[in-house]
Amino acid sequence: MHVFYYTRLRFLKIYLHPTMRVITKTVWILSLVSLFTDVSSEMLYPVMPLFLKQIGYSAIFIGVLEGIAEAVAGLTKSYFGKKSDAMGKRLPFVQFGYGLSAISKPLLAIFIYPWWIFFSRTLDRLGKGIRTGARDAMLSDESTAETRGRVFGFHRSMDTVGAVFGPLIALLYLYFHPEDYKTLFIVAFVPGLLALLSTLLIKEYKKNIPAKKEIVQAGLFAFTSYWKGSPQAYKKLLFGLLLFALFNSSDVFLLLKMKESGLGDTAVIGVYIFYNLVYALASYPVGILADKIGLKKIFLLGLFIFAIVYTGFALNENIYVFIFLFSLYGLYAAATEGISKAWISNMVPKTETASALGSYSGFQSICTLIASSLCGFLWYEFGAIFTFLFTAGITLIAAIYLSGTKFSGN
Numbered sequence: 219m220h221v222f223y224y225t226r227l228r229f230l231k232i233y234l235h236p237t238m239r240v241i242t243k244t245v246w247i248l249s250l251v252s253l254f255t256d257v258s259s260e261m262l263y264p265v266m267p268l269f270l271k272q273i274g275y276s277a278i279f280i281g282v283l284e285g286i287a288e289a290v291a292g293l294t295k296s297y298f299g300k301k302s303d304a305m306g307k308r309l310p311f312v313q314f315g316y317g318l319s320a321i322s323k324p325l326l327a328i329f330i331y332p333w334w335i336f337f338s339r340t341l342d343r344l345g346k347g348i349r350t351g352a353r354d355a356m357l358s359d360e361s362t363a364e365t366r367g368r369v370f371g372f373h374r375s376m377d378t379v380g381a382v383f384g385p386l387i388a389l390l391y392l393y394f395h396p397e398d399y400k401t402l403f404i405v406a407f408v409p410g411l412l413a414l415l416s417t418l419l420i421k422e423y424k425k426n427i428p429a430k431k432e433i434v435q436a437g438l439f440a441f442t443s444y445w446k447g448s449p450q451a452y453k454k455l456l457f458g459l460l461l462f463a464l465f466n467s468s469d470v471f472l473l474l475k476m477k478e479s480g481l482g483d484t485a486v487i488g489v490y491i492f493y494n495l496v497y498a499l500a501s502y503p504v505g506i507l508a509d510k511i512g513l514k515k516i517f518l519l520g521l522f523i524f525a526i527v528y529t530g531f532a533l534n535e536n537i538y539v540f541i542f543l544f545s546l547y548g549l550y551a552a553a554t555e556g557i558s559k560a561w562i563s564n565m566v567p568k569t570e571t572a573s574a575l576g577s578y579s580g581f582q583s584i585c586t587l588i589a590s591s592l593c594g595f596l597w598y599e600f601g602a603i604f605t606f607l608f609t610a611g612i613t614l615i616a617a618i619y620l621s622g623t624k625f626s627g628n
Contacts, residue, residue, distance in 0.1 A: 249376035254413035256380030281594025299351025299576020315349025320410030371505015467593035496548025520553030
């Protein structure tokens with residue numbers, strides 16, 4: 219009889235409450251920290267292109283600004299990712315990174331000079347670069363190869379819940395205080411501070427983070443040194459991911475396209491909120507599906523959806539079609555953002571997780587700088603239609619390469 223009850227209890231534990239087993243306390247806290255940070259960041263993200271457009275900056279300037287900011291984030295992810303692995307510590311990098319991002323928000327309210335905007339945006343992205351490799355390594359440490367898709371999917375889902383509330387707060391504030399962007403920059407500091415305070419609840423256990431014995435000479439371009447000794451499967455995967463990243467520009471160009479199509483600030487931000495809502499709701503279920511049928515299949519599906527969305531943006535000017543396209547875009551994000559990190563994590567030893575993710579981010583940052591700058595140039599010279607169709611075509615090429623290449627850790 220006791221065997222029957224033991225079997226029944228085991229069944230209940232495994233099948234009725236899988237989330238309770240997979241999502242640990244550390245994963246919960248890190249996800250809440252990301253939620254608060256995204257509330258702060260996404261209050262400003264859809265507003266920035268509107269703000270910059272209002273004070274006279276061109277699409278080229280916006281593209282270069284976003285490209286440089288993301289490049290700083292990616293390059294420093296690699297540097298601090300290797301530092302984290304070498305020191306065998308994660309939490310100090312997580313806390314310092316979230317602190318810098320919180321401070322950067324109210325700085326935007328002081329001046330509107332180009333150099334100051336660059337400084338504030340760069341400080342925010344520097345914070346992201348410091349924390350991301352260590353944070354993702356902590357998430358990886360809290361999971362197994364079988365549950366990694368769910369853990370990263372859950373984190374992305376919580377992160378994106380913040381990306382829903384952030385623009386919603388901005389939308390409500392600007393409704394009652396039209397074009398009062400400077401005060402909004404100050405308000406964005408509050409959730410950023412909550413994120414920083416939440417990191418104090420995390421406990422780091424050194425035994426789970428084995429430090430690498432060799433001395434790591436980590437420089438700004440440290441990601442190139444990891445690439446040389448990385449597994450062959452990792453290199454092949456990164457080639458496909460980076461081919462896509464080389465032409466995947468900032469989302470601000472999607473917002474600019476809606477603005478140029480005649481949509482007002484409220485409509486643009488509202489559609490962006492809807493996108494983040496779809497992204498948030500889809501991330502965890504997509505992560506579960508990826509664990510069942512394979513990370514590669516889900517990621518490829520995301521790339522094909524991306525190509526459809528960009529083709530639609532090239533040809534559309536109707537708000538309802540934009541809403542539909544952004545709902546698809548939310549599915550694309552859910553199928554690629556966390557999934558790519560889980561895929562990479564499965565291909566490298568546990569002691570190299572932060573280095574591997576940081577290396578990917580380093581290369582990706584250079585590609586993002588080129589992509590956003592190139593998009594701004596193509597937009598200026600040839601218009602939005604050519605820019606979006608060109609990006610969609612390259613994405614299909616990347617998808618074909620990845621689909622025809624065999625990897626381990628799929």
